[in-house]
Amino acid sequence: MTVLTEGRIIRVVRAAEAMLSQRAGSSVVLEDPEDLGGRGRTTVVRVRVAQNPFSQARTLVIKALPVDEEPHAFHREIAAYKYATTLPTQSRPGPQIIASDAQARVLVLSDLGHGRSMSGLLTGRDVTEAVHAVSAWGQALGRMHAATFGGESDFRALLRRGANSAQDVNVLRDQAVRAFSLFDGALRALDVPVPPRVTGMLANACDLFTEGEHRAFSTSDVGPENILINGEGVQFMDYEWGGFRDAILDVAYSQVTCGSVLSAPSQRASDPAVRERLEEALVDAWRAEVALIWPALSNRRVLARRLLAARLLWVWLSTVWMLPLDGLQPTVADIVEAGIGGTVDLAGAGTDDLAVVGASLSGANGHLHDLALYTSDPRVLVTRWADLATAAGRAGDDVLSATAVRIGAALTRDWLT
The missing domain is CATH 3.30.200.20 (Phosphorylase Kinase; domain 1)
Known part of the structure; x- marks a missing residue:
């Protein structure tokens, strides 16, 4: 020290x-x-x-x-x-x-004391133990959502007691909206055509931060790095950006960040079948806890479609944070953190624009890089797109599946070959 x-x-x-x-x-x-x-x-x-x-x-x-x-x-x-x-x-x-x-x-x-980290359990050798861990993860999410559905007015009352402007602070919502504004330009730069329906899915997913049928409390960064399992079960460790949003966002965030831990090249669970099994265990446990308040989500096809849109949002957000601007630094992650990402057209930005962006980075807060969603490993991002394509294929969404395959191929071309 x-x-x-x-x-x-x-x-x-x-x-x-x-x-x-x-x-x-x-x-x-x-x-x-x-x-x-x-x-x-x-x-x-x-x-x-x-x-x-x-x-x-x-x-x-x-x-x-x-x-x-x-x-x-x-x-x-x-x-x-x-x-x-x-x-x-x-x-x-x-x-x-x-x-x-x-x-x-x-x-x-x-003090929650000592326990085992979710990340450690996911990267262990025992797949059955990992299945039990992610089931507990999904169950804990579901219990939190079921207990807080309809409680948003109470949370807002607590916000007003602190500072009125705190009600407007929603970092991930702001990042998602800014990243969506970069969607068309970034994909033009990657030479990837995107069907309007996929763009519409992404726009609808952004709305889940402020709207949605399944609004409940979220600690926000519900990824494995922020989960401790102790004698009382799953504990979410960080409430820094906590608040209300559609619960579908939490489940999809858990799917994406769980898969990221498992897809590391050194892990025995890099097998897509293992990742799929663990994701299904997480979702099934969550659905069992919320079935009484959201019975429509008991329909697997309905839930799968809603999860796809939210999952697309998280995969895109983590990708756009890492995209470089015409091969120059800073990356989009730095731009978005600096708060000016929505003003930059990636496909049309010139050197002078990039210089202005770079000069603005001293104000970035750096917190995005601490999120479980964030990765600087291009292999993880490529795997996220592959997993999204597989999930979309299982749900019968061939358009999204094909788009995810194209984006993954473009990232592989630019980053891994």
Whole structure:
């Protein structure tokens, strides 16, 4: 641990002590900080509760952002934790919020303890164990969705208590809309014709962030890197962009990110049949939990069609983040993070346009690269398109299947040959 890191952790622990002491009306002492890492400039620390007369908790987790960080996203994260904490224990997706200070950018959470990561289970040697793990994953998603369907007004009330503008902060929605605006130009640059129906599917999938028949709470980044399995089951670890969206987006996100872990060349589960088996186990477990509230989704064909559109969105979004501009850096991921992606025509952009884009990157927040969806491995992206083509073929959507094959072939041509 560097001196700078140690100093930052000590400051975070002292801030949490002050917050908890004020809340309890008595001195709270936290000791033995353990650095758990954190994305970007976020600090995450596990601490032992050495003195607290009003709590039985032995350990807690502190999450802190720099005070100069943009506040509205943090208000949204607080609201997400508060909302999830009100849920019944069996439906609660992860840690409970103990205390928060929006001005200091500090959260204190319950400690989920130690367990096994979903990524580790998926990359193990036991396929049966992996099937059980993804079934638990789907079941946990379904329980969260079933428990929160119809609860969006309560979540919005929590958002309003923090900051009105926090209601407008929805990072993944904004990235999806910007990436969709790049769709036609990027594919022209790849020499891939796209049927209007596929473009329409992508547009409809973007609407699932703000509309949809199956709106429920989501912790947002529900990929395997953010899942811990402990004695109480599946725990989703990060609520940074939590909120309400159509639950179909969560299931499709899980399919895509699960397949990414399994498709790594070194993994024994790179076999497409194994990936298909695991995806089906995840979806079946999820559907069983939501069948009573969304009976139409018990029809496998109906559910498959809806999942295809959402899956297309996630596969395209992860692809567009990695597409280079005429062979130059930055990539589209950098442009979208800088917040100006919707203004650039990839097929028609000139050198001067790219220079302006590159000069704007210092403002990028870097968080996209921490998502389970993000990959810098072209082989993973090519496999995602192949898996989408296979899924579309199984669902009888030959148009989408053929389009996914063409895009995968174009990426293989440009990146892997």
